[in-house]
Amino acid sequence: MLNFKQIITFAYESEYDSAYDLKKKKQYSTPKIYDAKGDLSKRWYVYFSYRDPQTDKLKRVTPFYGDANKYKTKEDRLQVLTQYRKTLLKFLQQGYSPFEDNSQLHSSLKKKTKKPEVTFNYVNTEIKHVEEVKETSTPQLKEKIETPKINIQEAFGFALNYKKQLVSVTTFRGYKNRIDVFLKWLNKTYPALKTIDELTKKITFEFLNNILENTSARNRNNYRTELSSIIQVLEDNEIIKSNFVKKIPTLKTIPNRNKTYTQETQEAIFNHLEENDKVLLLFIKFISYNLLRPIEVCRLQIKNINIANKTIQFKAKNSPLKTKIIPELLWRELPDLTLFDPDDLLFAGDKIGGKWEAKLNNRRDFYSKRFKKSVKQKFDLGIDYGLYSFRHTYITKLYRALVKESSPFEAKSKLMLITGHLSMSALEKYLRDIDAELPNDYSEMLKNTNE
Known part of the structure; x- marks a missing residue:
């Protein structure tokens, strides 16, 4: 049965x-x-x-x-x-x-x-069944019905609506913005192109070359990745035959990264902010002492902090929910959190604790611009230095302190618990990228070689 x-x-x-x-x-x-x-x-x-x-x-x-x-x-x-x-x-x-x-x-x-045989008619990004093909008495057993031509705007609209159900608001906004740029370019460069079946690898390649000429290889690669993801939806739903964007190569780029601060510069910045902007200083200490990313700090609400256990829960880059301890060095600088509404943001613009209707990206930009105006201009810091640099700086400090007391493997194992990296290989790559792991002086080896 x-x-x-x-x-x-x-x-x-x-x-x-x-x-x-x-x-x-x-x-x-x-x-x-x-x-x-x-x-x-x-x-x-x-x-x-x-x-x-x-x-x-x-x-x-x-x-x-x-x-x-x-x-x-x-x-x-x-x-x-x-x-x-x-x-x-x-x-x-x-x-x-x-x-x-x-x-x-x-x-x-x-x-x-x-x-x-069933064909599909895509209208306003909704899939509708066309009537089934009837049998005929002619040698050609079934009538042939051509698949309707799908408008480019409707096809991408369908794919975006599909993605909207799967990704975060911020990620979806990125998809939509790039697709809007692509469609605007198509309308201007190929006004006669109307249906999705007319879109080709060659045309898409031309668009990506235009992005490369006007911006950077990294931005061009980002466009390629998101176009491929959207067009993959169209392939999966049999709106197009194949995702030709996959065949467009990714360009090799040299990633920009934030440099670590020297001990002298970091201390000078902290002393300056202690006198001039304590809210921004506390924001930076969450990046430095708790090793959070700036956008993760911007998400924090009062209710994310467990007062009894001195822990913090937050949405991380690699996890929907991560828990970390708050080191005593940072805990004693926090105000009395029981005085705030649990739904208040920990950092609400110019103050600690409160409501702030600004979107997440706008909140992050607020502190980035504030740091640029208050710190970068005063200390004449280049483009390689920013809020993220404090995370690099303090992870470097922690690793070098740990490796003095234990083997490199033991040091990294302990560091993983603090940084939140999901694998040893990911942590090792990160340490290499920020030059945290340096060899001992090898002068004696060079001297022996010369002899």
Whole structure:
């Protein structure tokens, strides 16, 4: 006996089609995807209700997970669940019921060897089924219907709406801004180009070369990455045949990085801010002592700080939620946090604790500009020095202090717990990039070699 789960899984893997058999009375609700608001630590599934033959009322059926939760990215998990949902809806339309033995129905449908042709019409980024092709008496058994030409704006609109369900607001904004630039360039450079099938690798290459000429190789590569990600959605949804952007090479670039401060400069900056801007100084100490990134500091709310345990929870670059201790050196500089609303931001512009309606990127830019005006201009610091430099500076200090008392491997193992790097290789690469790991003086070796 085939149970309901086995039938769905089999259909998903074999991907066969058969004719729809819609019932007059609606026996089920349309299947939907539960994505836990993007939380990959929770189960995602497809759910629906079916009319209970005993009560004649719609009853929620056990959710269907399949293999979806084995996938570790939002894109992959949603793609699998989307296929499950389509397959489930098709079987419900054919008459399958979670309350009955579907073996006989399944066998009869499986005997059908001819597959109906279904084309898609994309209008306002919504997918609509076109009527199935009817059989004819001519030698050409089926009428040929051409796939509709999809407008470029509609195709990219569809892909952006898809991405919007998977990524953060900041990431989506980046996608949209770059796609808007691309579409504007297309409209100006190739005004006759209207449908997505007319877009080619050559045209996209020309656009990326234009970005390179006007900005930088790094920015050009960023455009290439995000265009590829968006066009991959179009390939996955069979709007285009292949993602040609993948075949466009990435240019080799020399990444810009923030330099570490010398001991003298760092102390001079702290002394200057102690007298002139204590809010900015505390902001910098969260970067220095807690080794947070500037944007992570901007996210902090009063409720993220556990007063009893002296710990802090925050959304990190490589994790949706990370916990760190607050070192005593920093803890004693914090005000009485019980006086604030838990939902207050820790850093709210010119003050510690309060409401601030500005967007996250704008809050980060506020402190960057404030640092530039208050510190960089006074100390005549170049473009290589910024707020992020304090993180590099203090990780370097920590590593060199740890390696004095233990082996390099032991020092890095302890440092990983403090910095939050997910792997030893990632930490080692970071230490190399900031020149934290330096050899001992090798003069004697050179001297012996010369002799």
